[in-house]
Amino acid sequence: MARTDERFREAFNALLTICEGLKVGETLPSETQLAAKLEVSRTVVRSVLTRLDNEGVIQWEGRSKTLLRAPRKGDQLATREEGLSSEELEQRFLDWILRFDVPPGTPINVTELARNWNVQQHSLQEFLASLSRFSLVRRRKRGGWELLGFTSDFAIELSDFRTVLELNAVSKFAQLPDDAPIWADLKKLKQEHLELRDQIDTRFHDFSLLDERFHNTIGGVVKNRFTAEFQRVIALIFHYHYQWDKKDEQERNAAAITEHLRLIDALLTRDEPAALAAAKDHLVTSKQTLLASLGIHDFA
Amino acid sequence: MARTDERFREAFNALLTICEGLKVGETLPSETQLAAKLEVSRTVVRSVLTRLDNEGVIQWEGRSKTLLRAPRKGDQLATREEGLSSEELEQRFLDWILRFDVPPGTPINVTELARNWNVQQHSLQEFLASLSRFSLVRRRKRGGWELLGFTSDFAIELSDFRTVLELNAVSKFAQLPDDAPIWADLKKLKQEHLELRDQIDTRFHDFSLLDERFHNTIGGVVKNRFTAEFQRVIALIFHYHYQWDKKDEQERNAAAITEHLRLIDALLTRDEPAALAAAKDHLVTSKQTLLASLGIHDFA
DNA sequence: TTTTTGGTATTTAATTATTTGATACAGAGA
DNA sequence: TCTCTGTATCAAATAATTAAATACCAAAAA
Structure with a gap:
């Protein structure tokens, strides 16, 4: 449970790439600047720096962050690939309704659709909520969602x-x-x-x-x-x-x-x-x- | 963690009310009929019957569900009161934006608003997702929501x-x-x-x-x-x-x-x-x- | 002094484990 | 044959939990 450290992993890999452009002995910019560059919060930057320090890639003490060795391939952390964007989700959803002639009144199985399309359940929920403004779907009384569309x-x-x-x-x-x-x-x-x-x-x-x-x-x-x-x-x-x-x-x-x-x-x-x-x-x-x-x- | 048993509690109280209309010795209808009447699933009906059996209000064995004693006031389970409806939420939200002149670009603190308005975080999330179709709010890149409105x-x-x-x-x-x-x-x-x-x-x-x-x-x-x-x-x-x-x-x-x-x-x-x-x-x-x-x- | 940077504490948000609830199905009983 | 119950399986909602963002302050640097 709890949120994933996807953000940390991507920032870690990005910072490794930045390190690749440096020579051993050179120093990294301030935490704030790194945060701005990597588009994450300082908290994440500091976790990344801690990890790099532990791995022996850099030496970090106060303001000095010195590159100790060139990053290797194996240093990169595994990230899981991105899901669908919200536009792709929209396409998929309409495709699903129209192509399989899903009739009005069909209950929507969020778990199954999320699994099939490899998206977060949460994203799908949000998408359905936004579609409800177009009266294409609505929440059912006993929970879950129901397709209204194409009458x-x-x-x-x-x-x-x-x-x-x-x-x-x-x-x-x-x-x-x-x-x-x-x-x-x-x-x-x-x-x-x-x-x-x-x-x-x-x-x-x-x-x-x-x-x-x-x-x-x-x-x-x-x-x-x-x-x-x-x-x-x-x-x-x-x-x-x-x-x-x-x-x-x-x-x-x-x-x-x-x-x-x-x-x-x-x-x-x-x-x-x-x-x-x-x-x-x-x-x-x-x-x-x-x-x-x-x-x-x-x-x- | 996990979902609340609100549904169970309301069904329990509703069935108690039904029992009040019966005399000791009379029997309750089938699980399916009760489920239809109380507008919940048979699973909930069965949990309620089990509880009533344990409490000694009814005797339940197979198809026979006989009232043993009249329900008392203390038998009722406490339920927490309803939150805002989605129309009320909409009103509140616009009221909040317009009355306090919340400027465009303001990050929306879901936790705080949900607490103040006594609604589920989840409901608020869903509401914001639906508003995003009107370009009043949008998801921020780094997570959370941002108010776009009234430029x-x-x-x-x-x-x-x-x-x-x-x-x-x-x-x-x-x-x-x-x-x-x-x-x-x-x-x-x-x-x-x-x-x-x-x-x-x-x-x-x-x-x-x-x-x-x-x-x-x-x-x-x-x-x-x-x-x-x-x-x-x-x-x-x-x-x-x-x-x-x-x-x-x-x-x-x-x-x-x-x-x-x-x-x-x-x-x-x-x-x-x-x-x-x-x-x-x-x-x-x-x-x-x-x-x-x-x-x-x-x-x- | 002013500005920037880093350390620390607190708050917020995303995610998932877990529990409640819904439903399908088989078989018993009417 | 039809209805009802017992059982099993699956989906949905939510609270707990961790990641991430942010606020604050002190210290260092300009």
Whole structure:
């Protein structure tokens, strides 16, 4: 029990590396400076110094910390590898829900998931708590967590919310000054759409990625942390569904390209009402596709 | 260490209460039924039955559970009282930030706050994790939590986001059918605004509550879990600021009433463009008020 | 004197061992 | 056949514990 000394181990190894850059007889900087350099507290620095002194790598007395011998390979302490980052965890989690069609109401086994994904239980708990703000999971009365996600209600409300955010972005986009660098990006996107349209018979799989970039470009216009947070999750969910719903993929993508181009052209001519109308139509299509893909998976 | 037997204690007391409704010699229902009734697992029911058997309250052998004597007051086990609910925790937390002007970047001492508010450390951790989705707090690299909130950027982005949500709501509102019951609510709100305007000299403090109800009515038109979640937090933050910023309160509130009335009238006449324009103006005022209360006057 | 550094004490946070609680399953009894 | 109990296994919550951070003070150096 009690916390691990991972921090100590990493600091120890880092300080060894610093020692490698020194000659025998040279001295190390002050505890405070070392702490700042290694990004740990002075307490850890002092434990590391004590250990190095015991191992005979340095001689430490008061302020003098003299290198006695060059560090050897065997001096390095074993560290256990890092778990997943919170972004990777998010990916994994959505992947798990969507790929295995985990139905709403399923209890979430924190122990098992943490073990499978090689993350700390604690990290997973925290992640679930943060997801609860999106109403994807909730705490059960008798303890533990429960998956709420991907009912049709959820998908409808998610789509609606996405529409609100994206129409706002389109409106902002159309009002950008003519010298904004983003217009060049948009022209490039148009070009890529045209190319993909011409080769749609063979390259229709590439649309998913282009779609993501397209919507990111639009959404990126709004510099807002709340919007950004939501759009990240929305993008993940839509993207996954497109990825796994292979029905009519080619026609769907061809149609979407046409819709994108209509929106791009409206934006390029600074025709805000036309852009909004095009965006609205496209988002309706997206919503229907998402719902259809849920129907196929036979969600309640 | 290890978890508390709170669940056992509450189930024990509850079963004692059930026993009080029985006569000596009568029998209790099956374990499964008791478990359903007490809303705990069979394991807990069995522990409770074992204890009651030991105490001589019942005789338990296989399927027969016979009441031997009426329960006495002293039989009840002591339970510790409940902590705060998650809504109360949210209130407390915002109250703490806003009232004591906790500056951005402040490290959050989980141990101390949990002690002061009499909540489990674990609950507080979970709450902070959920708040991190709103970028109000974040995990620090070296461990622990850090308050991010209420910078001018935060306030501006929050206001902008609120504007997006609220304009959408106003638009939806204007398109509601004439027989929707909400029109009556709106007329009532108008009446209350008129009354408050006439008595503004003495009752200007009452505006805060009316304002909250007004925006809830507008926002409530959109049935969307994501919107709802955000509007709850937004309302809390704006409401708190109005509550503590007493500068020019009367004029501010009088002006806001006028703006509300303009929006209400536009809605009542189903004039969507006018309603949107009125809402836009009002939200700009709100944004300025929020920023002013933060002590920020110069912003783009 | 002022600033920096090191020694020491105290506080806070992360983690896990342990206990409580939930649940699955087999077999007895109605 | 269905319900109920006994038993075993597994998951979840939490308190104890150790690691790490920080506050404080004195002493040394600038």
